[in-house]
Amino acid sequence: MQNNNENNIIGGVPGFLVLDSAQFSSGTTLQKLMFGTMTVFNDELTKGHDLGSGLVGKAQGFYMASSEDGNSQTMAFTVMFTSGSYADSLNLFGVHRTAVAESHLAIMGGTGKYVNAKGFATVKTFPATNQHETNAVERLLQINVYLAY
Incomplete structure (x- = not known):
């Protein structure tokens, strides 16, 4: 010491x-x-929560613990779709409140067909109930996007 x-x-x-x-x-x-701790992530986006669920892209960005009680995280990340007719990216920014059932993030444009995209995304947090099926992931986020482009 x-x-x-x-x-x-x-x-x-x-x-x-x-x-x-x-x-x-x-x-x-x-x-x-x-409070103030920043976490950087580079995670897979899948169609569902189970292992082996179809890969649709990646999410890369960061979130920061932005409240002293630990119930909110400021998030900024890019969703990069890698297949199908969605193969471009979206940028999201906002506060994810873990103590509420659903949070909203703003769509801040994107690339390709989403270059001037506007809209929002809803974020719901789910505990991973079957650790075997989720490869020991502790928490899952379900993100639904509502978009005009």
Whole structure:
């Protein structure tokens, strides 16, 4: 254990701050610690939630924990369709609220036939109930797009 400006570093790994619970102020929760944390993703888009469901494209982007209670995430990502008549991309931006049944994201244009696209997407979160069928995925998002282009 090393000490770096009064913050303990376990294992001497520079750049990684590790605190023990005695260093947290009263009322600190995991959600408050996660506030501002950004997660980058590059995920497959499928027709359904089961393993082996047909691949329709990829989603690439990021989301950030944007509330101290952990119930909302600001999302910005691009959906790239790879097959069929939809083979172009859409850009989405908005806040996904995990504590409500459905959130809305704005469609911010796209590429190809979607270059001036306008609309919105609904986002619903589902727990992955059968870990075997979803390859140990903890949470699934269902995204429905309503679009004018």
